[in-house]
Amino acid sequence: MNDDRRGGSRREGQPQRSGQGPRKPAPGRQGTGKPGAGKQGAGKPGAGKQGAGKPGAGKQGAGKPAARRPAAGKAAPARQAPRRPQQPSEPPRDVHVADGVRLQKVLATAGLGSRRACEDLIAGGHVEVDGVIVTELGVRVDPATAVVHVDGLRVQLDQDKITLVLNKPLGVVSTMHDPLGRSTVAELVRDRPERLFHVGRLDADSEGLLLLTNDGELANRLAHPKYEIAKTYVVTVEGALFPRELKQLQYGVELEDGTAQMDKVRVIDEVPGFTMLEVVLHEGRNRIVRRMFEAIDHPVTRLVRTRIGPIVLGDLRVGRTRVLGRVELGTLMGAVDL
Missing domain, CATH: 3.10.290.10 (RNA-binding S4 domain)
Known part of the structure; x- marks a missing residue:
């Protein structure tokens, strides 16, 4: 019989019937069958962890090189700032005086x-x-x-130096001698053995705090505009002030000797025809407060100075004096860099 009838062999080129041909290889880990079936197969690119297919598909594929990471448990080395050369420290000055x-x-x-x-x-x-x-x-x-x-x-180590606060009365001239024979502040400290002189001045029509001292350096610095020692006054003026006039006093008032400004100004009280204000300024020109209010048509009827820098008049009676305490004097000297 012919071979095709017996089924013992197939014609060349005829497809093999099911169940009689060689078995398909089982899908293995390294098989060459269906692409990508194995973890490291050579089929579909990138299927395996270390495949040679699509660049970068695996953790360490042959495509884009992966960045090197520090080993587990080891921190990346910190960048160190360049060292600056150490300057030799100067020994403290010796303030010891052998015969002191x-x-x-x-x-x-x-x-x-x-x-x-x-x-x-x-x-x-x-x-x-x-x-x-x-x-x-x-x-x-x-x-x-x-x-x-x-x-x-x-x-203050020099026991011969002293600074006093005086509450100057109305009508007393801020000088130690007056050729016209008017009352002076010298009469109010005639019992003091020191040769005192006043720091700044208040005109005869003004009252309040005046400093007297025999410390020339302290007096010069307090009067010097460089240190801008603020002075506070309680002022009574004629009429009622509008807000724009209060702002004008702070922005600047034109006087015959230049523009003058107040650091602060606030209304304390108002009665019919008069206004009481507190003003702060560091200007030291003659009669500066009175001239500023006159420039805005509000003449001053009373002026009392209540503070110079850190020194406050307080409840000191009119015509009396008191010696500055240690802390008061130290604070005042510190205000002028002494």
Whole structure:
């Protein structure tokens, strides 16, 4: 019989019938059958983790090179800033004066407490001499030349220097001698042994706070415009002021010797025909407050100075004086960089 009838062999080119031909290989991990069937097959590009198909498909594929990462548990090295050359520190200046007075005694004489209390201030680093913090108890200084601060406040070591607050009465001239024979502030301090002079001035028609001192350096600095020591006045003027007039006083009023400005101005009280105000300015020109109000047609009927820098008149009676306390004086000296 022919071979095609017996079914023992197939003609060349005839497709093999089901179940009689060679079996298909089972899909394996590295098989070459269906593309992409295995994890590392060579079929569909990118199917495997390390396939050589689509660039970048695997974690470490042959396409775009992956960025190198630091090993697990190791931090990336930090960038270090360039080192600056260290400047040699200067040793503190020696403020010790061999033939001077012990610092704790100087402080006690200045009224800062007992000598033991002053020693505690020094040991605690509260005392500065000529810009140097002193903590040794054996340091000696010259009271006539040393500049001493305690907790930032200047201490007046010269016991011959004194500064007073005077509440100047109405009608008294701010001078120590008047050729016209008018009453002067010298008459109000005639019992003081020091040779005093006034800091600034108040005209005879004005009242209030006036400083008297024999410290020339302090007086010069308080009067110098460089330090802009503010002065506060309570002023009574004629009429009622409009808001635009209050702004004009702060923006500037034209006077015969130039423009003048107030730092602050506020209304305290108003009665029919009069207004009481508080004004602050650091101008030191003669009769400046009166001239500014006259320029806006509100003449001054009463003027009382209540403050100079940190010094307040308070409840000091008219015609009386008081000596500035240590803290008051230190604050005043600090205001003018002493």
